[in-house]
Amino acid sequence: MAIKLGILGSGSGSNMQAILDAIEATQLDAEIVLVLSDNPDAYILERARKANIPAEVIDCHGFRTKFPEKAQLHIAQQLKEAGAELICLAGFMRLIKQPLLDTFPDRVLNIHPSLLPAFPGLRAWEQAVNAGVSEAGCTVHFVDAGMDTGPIIAQAKVPVRPEDTAETLHARIQKEEHQLYPDAINKIVATYETTSSQE
Ligand code: GAR
Numbered sequence: 001m002a003i004k005l006g007i008l009g010s011g012s013g014s015n016m017q018a019i020l021d022a023i024e025a026t027q028l029d030a031e032i033v034l035v036l037s038d039n040p041d042a043y044i045l046e047r048a049r050k051a052n053i054p055a056e057v058i059d060c061h062g063f064r065t066k067f068p069e070k071a072q073l074h075i076a077q078q079l080k081e082a083g084a085e086l087i088c089l090a091g092f093m094r095l096i097k098q099p100l101l102d103t104f105p106d107r108v109l110n111i112h113p114s115l116l117p118a119f120p121g122l123r124a125w126e127q128a129v130n131a132g133v134s135e136a137g138c139t140v141h142f143v144d145a146g147m148d149t150g151p152i153i154a155q156a157k158v159p160v161r162p163e164d165t166a167e168t169l170h171a172r173i174q175k176e177e178h179q180l181y182p183d184a185i186n187k188i189v190a191t192y193e194t195t196s197s198q199e
Contacts, residue, residue, distance in 0.1 A: 002031045003189050006084030008058075008075075008092040009037055013044025014174060015090035015111055015181050020051055022182035030185065034082040036075055038067070038094055054082065060094070067094035076103035088185065089143065093122075096143055108143040109188065111181050113173045115139060115155055120148035125173055126166035136160050136169060138177045140184035154184040 002023075007016050016035065022028040035048035035055040048055035056078070060071050076099050079087060089096070089110040101108060114124035116139040119131070128136040137157040142150040156176040160169055 002029045003185075003192070004033045004083045004085045005030050005185070006079040006082060006087045007032055007035045007044075007048075007090050008087065009035070009042060009044035009090045010039045010093040011042055011044065011091040013042065013047045013090065015177055016044055016088075017047055018178035019088065019090070019182055019185065020047075020053075028182045028186055029189070033084050034079060036078070038092070044090070065094065067096065069097065069099055072097060072099035076100050079104070086185070086188070088181070090181070095145075095147060097145055101143065101145060106142060109153070109184070110141055110143045110148070110150070111177055111184075112139045112141065112148050113170065113177065115157065116141060116148055116152060123166070125170040128160060129164055129166050129169055134160055136173060138173050138180055140180055153188060154180055156180045 005019070009016055019028065020032060023030050032053050035044060035053055036058050037045050038058045038060050040057045045055045045057070058071055058075055061068050080103060085107065087104050087108045089108065096108060112124060114128060115135070115137040119127040125136065135157055137155055139155045140153045142153065144150040156179070158172045158176055
């Protein structure tokens with residue numbers, strides 16, 4: 001049975017699109033049941049609506065960066081009502097805390113544009129260029145209450161070239177992200193299937 005995904009994003013939504021493309025290409029047995037964004041202008045909402053996926057704005061009660069508990073409780077309920085079984089953060093820029101994590105224990109994933117534990121936090125690709133490293137990449141991991149600290153599921157590496165700007169490096173990382181995220185979801189879903197067949 002296709003696993004039901006809830007997606008949270010704040011920006012363009014290219015990772016959500018990659019998940020959707022993998023579903024349409026039957027490379028991923030999943031269904032996106034709800035897309036939520038804290039940014040009413042985020043293109044991820046438009047992409048979702050174009051694909052006839054319910055898409056809604058999260059009311060963060062006027063907080064610019066904080067994710068208030070009340071808002072997290074509300075979306076936890078919305079995601080449950082939509083039937084979501086696995087939550088995928090796809091460029092979501094607020095820190096998730098207990099209300100959501102407790103509702104979906106070990107079922108919240110994130111994609112981060114660095115080889116964690118290196119460069120957690122914002123604009124990781126820029127941090128990599130500024131640090132002068134020769135290798136960068138992306139990581140899919142389980143979300144815990146820390147910032148980009150949960151157990152790692154999968155990583156992909158890309159070279160950092162001497163002529164790279166933050167933007168060219170981010171573009172190279174994003175190309176890998178679009179492959180890595182659907183693959184990592186597949187890997188996690190396969191573990192659920194193994195567990196349930198053993199029960
Ligand atoms: C992606 O590169 C993702 O890894 C990053 O934001 C971008 C969103 O792009 N996420 C983070 O930095 C989270 N800390 P998208 O909206 O096109 O998927």
